[in-house]
Amino acid sequence: MSWLAKRGRRLSYSVGMTVTEAIHEHVLKVPASAWTPAVEADGEARDGAWVAELTGKLLHGWPKGMRLIVRKERPHPGAQLRITDADGMRITCFATNTTGRPIAELELRQRLRARAEDRIRAARATGLRNLPLHDTAQNRVWMEIVQIALDLLAWMPMLALTGRARLWEPRRLRFRLFSAAGQLVTTGRRRILRLARHWPWTGEITAALERLALLPDPG
Incomplete structure (x- = not known):
């Protein structure tokens, strides 16, 4: 990511991130009002899924312009939660430097990369x-x-x-x-x-x- 964000390079990226302990703790502090419904490709809200952007000291040391976006979603029936999940929700996150677009749209772009x-x-x-x-x-x-x-x-x-x-x-x-x-x-x-x-x-x-x-x- 440092290479992608190096001065002189005009590259846009969207990279999946591991949910570290610091990210997990930060997610627990995100207020309910900061979560936005995730969307599907047709523009409709994705049932049981929300996205939010993490900011502040968590991004210190990372490349300039990097944004960290997380998604929480109710797990599928029978799916086991991981230690990095929170409040019964499956937590995933990714980093991007794209601006000017809603975070739900950016999360959909990242999800479609699957x-x-x-x-x-x-x-x-x-x-x-x-x-x-x-x-x-x-x-x-x-x-x-x-x-x-x-x-x-x-x-x-x-x-x-x-x-x-x-x-x-x-x-x-x-x-x-x-x-x-x-x-x-x-x-x-x-x-x-x-x-x-x-x-x-x-x-x-x-x-x-x-x-x-x-x-x-x-x-």
């Missing part, structure tokens, strides 16, 4: 945790191949899947859809894909192929 973080996690699980080859040029080709696979993993669920299947992790997609046994038969100048009827997710595969076939030709 999708990007999830893609990074999927990338590590898919093949970018370690570079498997010795030569730099070979690893560069490997990274290009993995990135193509990640693009397919990102777009395929959005275009072809519905419901809970859209949320499947790469490992689950690989096991349920990509590893399904099938036979490609050519007859009468037509190609027919035959899938095993007993496979529990054959319906998902055929429905996905039908949705993809209905998409307009990009050309």
Whole structure:
């Protein structure tokens, strides 16, 4: 963050922060009037969630212009609270140097970044945790191949899947859809894909192929 805020750099950042003991104590002192309802992407208030900005001595020693914004939210049913949570609320915080926008809007921007973080996690699980080859040029080709696979993993669920299947992790997609046994038969100048009827997710595969076939030709 000090690098991002270095003089001469015109960069805007939004970075998740660990809730330290000092932050936790400061959150407990925030008056009820300082909390603002969090919002959803459609502009509606997020149920059971509020945001506030922490100021004062807590920011001493941090880069100039840094803002610290916290969110408190009722945990989901069954979720366990952490030691850094307060008053039965789940506490999270992030730092930003963006000004001129409501803190609820800034918190929404930070929350929506979770999708990007999830893609990074999927990338590590898919093949970018370690570079498997010795030569730099070979690893560069490997990274290009993995990135193509990640693009397919990102777009395929959005275009072809519905419901809970859209949320499947790469490992689950690989096991349920990509590893399904099938036979490609050519007859009468037509190609027919035959899938095993007993496979529990054959319906998902055929429905996905039908949705993809209905998409307009990009050309």
